[in-house]
Structures are given as structure tokens and as C-alpha cells.
Amino acid sequence: GAGVSQSPSNKVTEKGKDVELRCDPISGHTALYWYRQRLGQGLEFLIYFQGNSAPDKSGLPSDRFSAERTGESVSTLTIQRTQQEDSAVYLCASSWSSGGNQETQYFGPGTRLLVL
């Protein structure tokens, strides 16, 4: 695959339901990021994976949010007991190695989540 892919592209759910969002990074990219973009807002950092290191979860807004990554491939972001304020576009990005923020992040198209 040429770029970062995310699925689903759109998700509508009812308040209180759990949702799972998927991200497939660019092959070979060891770093993976999740961001949240609320309407009219900038990107809000959620979580960062780098290789086999413990993830940086400092941006997760509550314990309803969690994420996993299988090795250096697919990642899933799970939101439990969704609330209306979780409605946003969830963006995934990946980058090479551990160059920190010097490395260019390549973004997926995002998953648009609407909680009714």
C-alpha cells in the first residue's frame, strides 16, 4: 500500500456503544500516532507508538480511550461507552524510525465518528 489507510471512513454510533477504529501504517514505519480533530479545531494528540517501546498515552482524554498496536503494523483505537463529545475525525499518522519529531508524519484520511 502506498499510504496510511484507516477504516472505517465513517462511523455512526449510539451513545454508550463501543467503537473500534483501525489504522494500517506505511510498511516499515515504526512510529504511529493517533490524533483527534474536532470540528473547527486543530489536531489533538492522543497516543504514540514507537517500535516495541511502551506507548506514550499522555494525550488520551479519559480511560474510555485505549489503543493497541501489533508489532510495527496495524493499530486499533477503541472508545468505550461513547459520548457525544467523542464525535470527531480520528486521524492516524506514521513515520520512520525514532527520529522523534524530525521525521515527517504521513497521515491517513481519517475516520469520521458521529455519536448520536
Next chain:
Amino acid sequence: AQSVTQPDIHITVSEGASLELRCNYSYGATPYLFWYVQSPGQGLQLLLKYFSGDTLVQGIKGFEAEFKRSQSSFNLRKPSVHWSDAAEYFCAVGYGDKIIFGKGTRLHILP
């Protein structure tokens, strides 16, 4: 604390006119600075980045940005905009392993 400010939420320019999008940052050390563009229905794409060296950075699609340490600014410029430049533009500053994004400036192009 690190922060990025994009003072203009919306900007409208005529096609063919010059463009400048403002960005100010707050960061104690030498910043890593980025500009990303988000076109409708598209993911974010890196336009250019500054780490060190020449303070005038050239990017893709004819964009450039100038780092001015004294003003804590990293403004994005283009001498002549095209209708396809209509999009949302995000300035960002990197620290540690993270990047902080501004709230974005939406660019509208008049025919």
C-alpha cells in the same frame, strides 16, 4: 508550555494573488516547525518543514515559509495562489516525540 497560534481562522484571496498565512509558536528551545495542508476529503500532507539552517524553506506546490526567531514566527507564503490551493492549513511545532498543531487557517479562493 509549547503552543502554536494561527491568528486567522479564515482567509480569502483572489486567484493569482499572493498569500501569507501567519503562525506564531511558543517553545523554549530551537523549534522544529511544520506546515501541513488538509484538502477536502484528504488526509494531511506535509508542505514543508524547518529544523535548522537556512531560515527560508521551500516546500511543495510553490509554497515557502520563513522562520523568524525574533518574532517566534513561521509564516507560510505563496506568490500566486491557484484555485486548487483552497484547503485548511495547519502550522505545527515539534518537541520530544510529539507535534503540536495550531487550530488551522481555512483558505478560500475567489475566482
